[in-house]
Amino acid sequence: MTEVPEHLLKRSRDRRSALGLGGGDGGGGDATPAEAAPAEPAPGAAVEPAAATAAAAPAAATPAVAPEPEPLPPYVEAALKRKKIPIWAMPVLAFLPVWAIIYVGGLSKAATGQPTQLQAGATIFAAQCATCHGSTGGGGVGRPLSNGDVLKTFPDILGQLEFVWLGSSGTGPSGTPYGDPNREEGQHKTLSYNGNQMPSFKGSLTEAQLLEVVRYEREVLSGAKIDAKQVGTDATAAMLWPNGKPMLDSSGKLITPDGTALFDADGKLTLQPNWTEPVGGSG
Numbered sequence: 001m002t003e004v005p006e007h008l009l010k011r012s013r014d015r016r017s018a019l020g021l022g023g024g025d026g027g028g029g030d031a032t033p034a035e036a037a038p039a040e041p042a043p044g045a046a047v048e049p050a051a052a053t054a055a056a057a058p059a060a061a062t063p064a065v066a067p068e069p070e071p072l073p074p075y076v077e078a079a080l081k082r083k084k085i086p087i088w089a090m091p092v093l094a095f096l097p098v099w100a101i102i103y104v105g106g107l108s109k110a111a112t113g114q115p116t117q118l119q120a121g122a123t124i125f126a127a128q129c130a131t132c133h134g135s136t137g138g139g140g141v142g143r144p145l146s147n148g149d150v151l152k153t154f155p156d157i158l159g160q161l162e163f164v165w166l167g168s169s170g171t172g173p174s175g176t177p178y179g180d181p182n183r184e185e186g187q188h189k190t191l192s193y194n195g196n197q198m199p200s201f202k203g204s205l206t207e208a209q210l211l212e213v214v215r216y217e218r219e220v221l222s223g224a225k226i227d228a229k230q231v232g233t234d235a236t237a238a239m240l241w242p243n244g245k246p247m248l249d250s251s252g253k254l255i256t257p258d259g260t261a262l263f264d265a266d267g268k269l270t271l272q273p274n275w276t277e278p279v280g281g282s283g
């Protein structure tokens, strides 16, 4: 290849940068438009006979003499016609604010995230049960619930759900047995703990909250181990029945593994606890 005079190279670079083609030496673009023209004459464009002459005698050409109406290569014409912001960028740009909101929303969700059932249960216990049962369930006005005590009374979670829902008087008159009939120190009976009353929580907790606080007493205060497949993978790590079915329906009501209401209108269980094959962790 013959040496291209420096002033032509510079003119090429200036032209390219004026057209927004970036670095003057970009891919294969070393050829000046004048050199490229004879190889591929632009169809339809006014062919410039002077181009060939200019290419033949580049050394003779002085910058002042050639006020170039050079034919533009097709890629230059395309670059000129191109809109400054490509059309595909429009939806991308339009989506940016939406993405920002989603991103920030994701961050604040992590900070204020929905508590798990056990976390919610801890809050309820501290507010509504600890005054009588002690902050760690050691007992007081109410019976001790920690160290496996509540699990001895209720090896099956069903019985505990009902007892907390109904309280002492809802369970029956003084002396009504409740919980496991084979409890090691004898079955518990209502009003047998210094004659104190366990209040009913049917009016003050939702069924979802009942499950939360009962789980907290069993799993955290009393150390019940529940099967890993009974812990759901949703945000609340909700407890499931052993068959994998949810314990709460979409409206937050307790349901049996068959999907029917767990409590009847009086708050009594529709499914009887099985003390020999307990559900909900016996610790």
Ligand code: HEC
Binding pocket: 124, 125, 128, 129, 130, 131, 132, 133, 141, 142, 143, 144, 145, 149, 150, 153, 160, 163, 164, 168, 188, 189, 190, 191, 192, 193, 196, 197, 198, 199, 201, 213, 214, 217
């Ligand atoms: C006003 C005091 C008081 C409050 C508040 C209270 N309890 Fe009780 N709880 C008792 C008493 C008293 C008993 C014993 C009941 C009986 O002998 O009839 C009891 C018994 C229990 C038992 C049965 C324990 C066993 O081994 O027999 C459970 C479970 C229980 N309470 C859970 C709860 C939960 C859950 C809360 C909060 C949502 C709560 N209690 C709030 C006083 C209370």
